[in-house]
Amino acid sequence: MNELLVLLRQRRRRDRFQLAVWIISIGLLTYASTASVAGTYGDEAGRTQILQLAVATRTVLVFRGTPNGPSLGAFVFFELFSWLAVMVGLMSSFLAVRHSRADEELGRAELVASTPAGRILPTVATVVHGLLANVVVGVLVALALIANGLDAAGSFVFGAAVTAVGATCLAFGLFVAQLFRTSRGANGAGVAFVIGAYIMRGIGDAAGTPSDDLLHVTPAWPSWISPIGWGQATGAYVRNDLRPLLLAVVFSAVLVAVVFGLQSVRDQGASLIPGRPGRANAGPLLSSSVGLAWRLNSTVIASWAVGGAVGGLLATSLSSLVDEVGSEAPDVAKVLQGSLGGAASLEQALMATVFGIVGVLACCCVVQIGIRARQEEAHGTAETVLTTPVPRIRWLADYWLVGVLATLIVLACAALAGLVGVGRAADPDALATELVETAIAQIPVALVFLGLTLLVFAYLPRATIPLAWSLVGFLAMLGIFGPLFGAPKWLVNVSPFTHAPVPVGDSVDWTGGLWMIGIGLVTAALAVASMRRRELVSGG
Amino acid sequence: MTTVIQTRDLVKTYGRVRALDGLDLSVSAGEVHGFLGPNGAGKSTTIRILLGLARATGGEATVFGEDPWRRAHELHRRIAYVPGDVSLWPNFTGGEAIDLIARLRGDGKDKEAYLERKQRLIAAFEFDPRKKGRTYSKGNRQKVALISAFATPAELYLLDEPTSGLDPLMEQVFNREVARVAEQGATVLLSSHILSEVEQLCNRVTIIRAGRMAETGTLADLRHLTRTEVAFSTQGQDPGVLTGVPGANDVRIDNGRVSFTIDSDRVTAVLPELARLEVTGLTIKPPSLEELFLRDYGDELAPAGTRGSREVRS
Numbered sequence: 001m002n003e004l005l006v007l008l009r010q011r012r013r014r015d016r017f018q019l020a021v022w023i024i025s026i027g028l029l030t031y032a033s034t035a036s037v038a039g040t041y042g043d044e045a046g047r048t049q050i051l052q053l054a055v056a057t058r059t060v061l062v063f064r065g066t067p068n069g070p071s072l073g074a075f076v077f078f079e080l081f082s083w084l085a086v087m088v089g090l091m092s093s094f095l096a097v098r099h100s101r102a103d104e105e106l107g108r109a110e111l112v113a114s115t116p117a118g119r120i121l122p123t124v125a126t127v128v129h130g131l132l133a134n135v136v137v138g139v140l141v142a143l144a145l146i147a148n149g150l151d152a153a154g155s156f157v158f159g160a161a162v163t164a165v166g167a168t169c170l171a172f173g174l175f176v177a178q179l180f181r182t183s184r185g186a187n188g189a190g191v192a193f194v195i196g197a198y199i200m201r202g203i204g205d206a207a208g209t210p211s212d213d214l215l216h217v218t219p220a221w222p223s224w225i226s227p228i229g230w231g232q233a234t235g236a237y238v239r240n241d242l243r244p245l246l247l248a249v250v251f252s253a254v255l256v257a258v259v260f261g262l263q264s265v266r267d268q269g270a271s272l273i274p275g276r277p278g279r280a281n282a283g284p285l286l287s288s289s290v291g292l293a294w295r296l297n298s299t300v301i302a303s304w305a306v307g308g309a310v311g312g313l314l315a316t317s318l319s320s321l322v323d324e325v326g327s328e329a330p331d332v333a334k335v336l337q338g339s340l341g342g343a344a345s346l347e348q349a350l351m352a353t354v355f356g357i358v359g360v361l362a363c364c365c366v367v368q369i370g371i372r373a374r375q376e377e378a379h380g381t382a383e384t385v386l387t388t389p390v391p392r393i394r395w396l397a398d399y400w401l402v403g404v405l406a407t408l409i410v411l412a413c414a415a416l417a418g419l420v421g422v423g424r425a426a427d428p429d430a431l432a433t434e435l436v437e438t439a440i441a442q443i444p445v446a447l448v449f450l451g452l453t454l455l456v457f458a459y460l461p462r463a464t465i466p467l468a469w470s471l472v473g474f475l476a477m478l479g480i481f482g483p484l485f486g487a488p489k490w491l492v493n494v495s496p497f498t499h500a501p502v503p504v505g506d507s508v509d510w511t512g513g514l515w516m517i518g519i520g521l522v523t524a525a526l527a528v529a530s531m532r533r534r535e536l537v538s539g540g
Numbered sequence: 541m542t543t544v545i546q547t548r549d550l551v552k553t554y555g556r557v558r559a560l561d562g563l564d565l566s567v568s569a570g571e572v573h574g575f576l577g578p579n580g581a582g583k584s585t586t587i588r589i590l591l592g593l594a595r596a597t598g599g600e601a602t603v604f605g606e607d608p609w610r611r612a613h614e615l616h617r618r619i620a621y622v623p624g625d626v627s628l629w630p631n632f633t634g635g636e637a638i639d640l641i642a643r644l645r646g647d648g649k650d651k652e653a654y655l656e657r658k659q660r661l662i663a664a665f666e667f668d669p670r671k672k673g674r675t676y677s678k679g680n681r682q683k684v685a686l687i688s689a690f691a692t693p694a695e696l697y698l699l700d701e702p703t704s705g706l707d708p709l710m711e712q713v714f715n716r717e718v719a720r721v722a723e724q725g726a727t728v729l730l731s732s733h734i735l736s737e738v739e740q741l742c743n744r745v746t747i748i749r750a751g752r753m754a755e756t757g758t759l760a761d762l763r764h765l766t767r768t769e770v771a772f773s774t775q776g777q778d779p780g781v782l783t784g785v786p787g788a789n790d791v792r793i794d795n796g797r798v799s800f801t802i803d804s805d806r807v808t809a810v811l812p813e814l815a816r817l818e819v820t821g822l823t824i825k826p827p828s829l830e831e832l833f834l835r836d837y838g839d840e841l842a843p844a845g846t847r848g849s850r851e852v853r854s
Contacts, residue, residue, distance in 0.1 A: 181674075182630070277670040278632075282639035286632075292640060296629070380627030384685075387591055387621040388644035391613040535594050 073237030093190030096173025138163030154237030316421030359442035370453030447520025574742035624701035628673030635669030
């Protein structure tokens with residue numbers, strides 16, 4: 001028991017800044033967004049209209065939630081919950097991996113395991129620590145909602161649903177930490193789980209059955225395989241039904257039990273996938289530093305490219321869905337078209353939205369590539385390369401080059417997958433052109449994040465990993481969800497994602513894109529040039 | 541003789557810590573130069589500056605007459621480096637890492653010679669190149685760096701505690717390789733705190749302490765700085781007569797043996813006196829670096845000499 005307390009204190013101390021930032025941001029965002037929603041959609045008539053529009057088009061629901069009546073509480077739940085769930089999910093997943101596989105990978109876990117704390121207790125401590133963090137988040141969310149004048153019962157159900165999603169992602173994070181040998185792999189799987197949960201419930205909502213008054217939707221089955229879907233099923237403020245959260249409890253409990261089972265049978269530091277003898281000589285790829293940079297990132301690029309392809313498929317298949325709505329309910333389509341952006345057609349707007357997400361994937365990919373440069377430096381392998389005749393500048397420039405290639409690959413996969421679905425559209429050629437244009441339009445924003453990550457690496461190397469991920473996370477949230485929550489225009493404009501060129505009618509305004517390419521090139525050049533003066537900064 | 545490595549008044553600070561505090565080091569072409577000092581004396585920092593991995597805060601360092609920071613990658617064509625703690629790519633095999641490093645160093649011109657050297661070294665070091673980087677022990681990771689360093693020809697070898705983690709058998713292989721490259725005319729800077737290794741391999745030695753040079757010279761020069769220890773059996777001896785031995789210091793009698801130390805250049809002078817006494821069980825132990833080392837650092841082994849007091853002295 002004493003050891004458990006020591007381990008818990010150690011975890012709390014190690015996370016005191018990182019976790020505080022997550023928890024406080026989630027609390028503040030809940031408060032601010034609720035106030036903004038309440039201010040923007042003050043009267044029930046306005047909310048009714050918005051809900052009916054959303055339900056009529058349904059695809060919009062992918063990015064919101066399950067409509068459950070026009071009361072302010074239910075409306076806030078509809079607008080905010082899935083988004084908060086993603087944040088708390090990421091927080092919990094990173095927390096789980098940080099205190100399990102990351103420690104094990106760096107050999108710290110071994111040090112702890114050799115004390116009376118043993119191999120299992122540290123995991124118990126991580127579970128307790130993570131659950132406590134999630135309970136704090138849930139309570140803060142509930143308090144932020146109550147502070148905005150929403151009723152207490154519904155607010156606590158809302159909070160409990162947030163906590164439940166967090167707990168699920170915590171358990172999943174611990175589970176993949178058992179499977180993967182590296183924290184990078186485990187974190188990637190954790191993020192994929194959270195994004196997957198978001199998308200599944202989005203599909204569930206979009207494909208759900210609307211009520212006659214177009215104010216409620218009964219989600220389709222995909223929602224029921226998503227922890228975020230379980231949270232939404234509580235129907236906070238209306239049904240206040242805690243039973244769906246039992247699913248989260250059972251799912252987490254089973255996963256945690258599996259984690260303990262796996263941990264008690266496997267060796268410290270090992271993963272479940274056994275190693276086999278590799279090649280004795282290097283292949284032709286490992287002959288230059290750019291080949292090395294490519295090889296180190298190829299798995300990451302392949303994973304994000306798969307994500308891009310899924311996004312591309314989603315874009316065109318949703319477009320044909322919109323076509324149906326357009327022909328069934330032309331009035332609704334008209335209104336929606338207006339609200340989504342003036343002259344842009346519904347398809348164009350939808351394509352831009354979905355490809356906005358694909359753009360985020362490409363950005364995540366280049367961020368991870370920049371982070372790899374930092375990991376090479378911290379791990380000491382960059383030093384090995386730099387003691388050969390590879391110039392420092394060239395070494396970092398190679399990561400930039402691989403980042404550019406990765407951007408093109410992820411977006412090309414998205415566009416190609418999208419083209420598969422184009423055939424069924426009313427005007428395939430036009431849609432195909434738009435598709436390609438919209439995909440190209442995402443290149444600049446990825447270049448910006450590539451440049452930014454390398455710049456952080458150059459000047460704040462030790463902060464590279466948290467800062468680069470936070471930048472892409474925060475700015476993506478701001479760019480995609482900011483307008484939904486009535487964030488001030490200047491703030492939304494800070495996000496590069498706001499400026500991705502969007503095809504409107506037959507033309508595309510590339511101004512924003514050209515600016516971003518400029519910014520991307522300048523930041524990258526500054527970062528690479530800094531290597532002229534910069535010493536290697538070891539781990540820590 | 542041309543100078544390969546030259547530092548003058550080299551200073552390197554990390555925040556408030558002075559890692560190097562005016563180091564002078566000179567290594568001539570073709571020499572195997574021992575670089576000695578206790579942990580934290582600044583050996584690795586010096587080597588990192590010579591490699592252009594770290595930038596000098598003050599003073600001057602040149603390698604082959606060039607600035608190692610600005611001309612790093614050109615110089616690296618002529619340098620092979622083995623760090624004391626080798627990091628490998630966890631998902632590359634040892635063989636892949638060896639090839640990668642060698643190719644980056646530019647083995648391309650003579651592939652067959654490289655392959656032959658690599659195979660020979662892999663066999664000599666009894667190394668399994670098919671395992672993943674993360675599964676190697678410290679000694680095996682060390683072998684990766686050693687094999688790739690010795691498999692490609694270089695003019696200068698910078699070896700930073702290269703044998704840490706190797707077993708004594710492998711140390712012999714290492715010694716052989718150093719002797720081989722030295723014979724071919726390469727220059728070697730060997731940082732170590734294994735004195736026997738340095739005594740066996742090096743012609744010249746520099747000892748550093750607290751970021752400054754404490755001693756430098758050939759082994760013979762340095763030996764003159766210490767005393768030879770003479771000991772013999774007390775059997776049938778009158779301790780009183782020993783006072784007659786000229787130049788004897790620290791005379792001690794214990795466990796039936798008389799021992800004293802004497803300046804190394806006076807050893808032959810006392811031999812007639814010892815012959816006259818007809819001593820038995822005579823041993824004469826030449827000075828070792830160990831003693832030199834202990835003499836130089838002995839005062840620091842006492843109450844962990846604080847940095848502050850060092851700075852007062854300098």
